[in-house]
Amino acid sequence: MKLLNIHNYLLRHVQVMLSSLGELWRQPVATSMTLLVIGIALLLPAGLFVILKNVEQVSGEWQHANRISLFLQDEISDKRGEQLAEQLQTWPDIVDVSFQSAQQSLNEFREISGLESLLDTLPENPLPAVIIIEPEEAQQQEAIEALLERLDALPEVDLAQLDMQWLQRLRSINETGQRGITILAILLSLSVLLVIGNTIRLAILNRQTEIRVIKLVGGTNTFVRRPFLYTGMWYGFLGGVLAWIALLISLLIISGPIDELAALYDSQFTLKWFGGQMLFALPISGLLLGVMGAWLAVSRHLNAIEPS
Template structure:
């Protein structure tokens, strides 16, 4: 007997769910407009989130290549510079160290710049010897990098110590700002989805006001009356979430080609991460939550005001 009641309960829910879906199908224009609004509202923060995750991945790859360039004073000889390298090798904050003499620096500049004839006219080598250091701590946002820079700068033989990827710190700050901006945008657009669905359900309640009064007159409970409207919000949210997922994938497909070509120009192995599987779960789930929540708020507000006279 309890199993029969459960089957009957599930059957009634399935019937109401299919009936609510049929109602959307019989109003294609208004339903499509509402679903598209929901899809676009959900796709905007989702697309920005995917791009931000790709920036985070790219900055992580650059971060692994962080190095500190220590420029020695012009009067420091190569032998003295090599002695300094031997001394710095024992520092625990340094993972790897490489010495580049002033002559090697000039040869590298000659090769990269293509200004060989101009360089030959110089009276002396203007480039200093350089010590290239790979810090033991790879996270450039940690205080250890700044402490190491300050210690190196205080050495008598050092003219200047510079973190090669100092600009990456600014990129990370911009990324954190972007995360907060996306969170604010997602909250505002989620509120707009709630309002859109709430207003749509409100109009549906007003259009079926006479039907609701009859149902209540014959003993129908608020739970019974509320159920089809909740399923309507469910379908709006689910289909809107799927539309948002498709929209994000189309947008990523449009920009993936130029991004991959740009990565090849810089000889990078970077490829755009779509996060399609995660979005396929998250966007419909978010749509269902917002759709059902908006419908619940609208029904709770207007249903009690409709009573048979």
């Protein structure tokens, strides 16, 4: 008997769930407009999240290039430069040190620039000797900046420059973007709640007579509330699916130009779509928001409708 009651209970839920989906299907214009609003609201933070994660992927690939270049004074000899490089190798917060003489710097620039004839006309070598330092990757930005100041204070050094300062700025922008996306996701989630809540409120007002009759014959608030909750669930779930489809289409459109740009820079970067994660996150997030919005609307307006 208990199993039969559970079976009947689940069967009624399935019937109400399918009936609610049928109600949406019979109102295609209104349903489509509501789903479009919900889909856009869910798409915006999801799209920004995917873009931010791909930017983090790019910065992560260049993590090893976080090097410090020491440009030595012109009067510093190559022998003294090599001795300084050996001294710096013993510093605990430095992983690797390499010395490049002024002549080696000129030869490298000659090969890269292709300006051999122009460089031959120069009266002297304009390029300084360079010591390239690779600090420990585990160091925080403050520790690397402190190391940079210590190196810049050396008497032999004319200029100490962090080669990837722009990458650190990019990381700071990423952190700001993460917080911005979080705020945007919260605000748009509230907008989804309001949209679904208002939609359910209008549905309740349109069915006031039906609700009064159900209550008059003994229907409980739980029984009356059930179809509206499933309606909110369908709105949120289908809006999440729509947002996922729109996200994939958007990424498909921009993936070609991004691949071409990566090829121009000889990069192995490929756009990560996060399709599997978004397929789970967007519909489930929409479903939860839909149920919450419907529950708030029903709880507020259902008690005000009583049989007279």
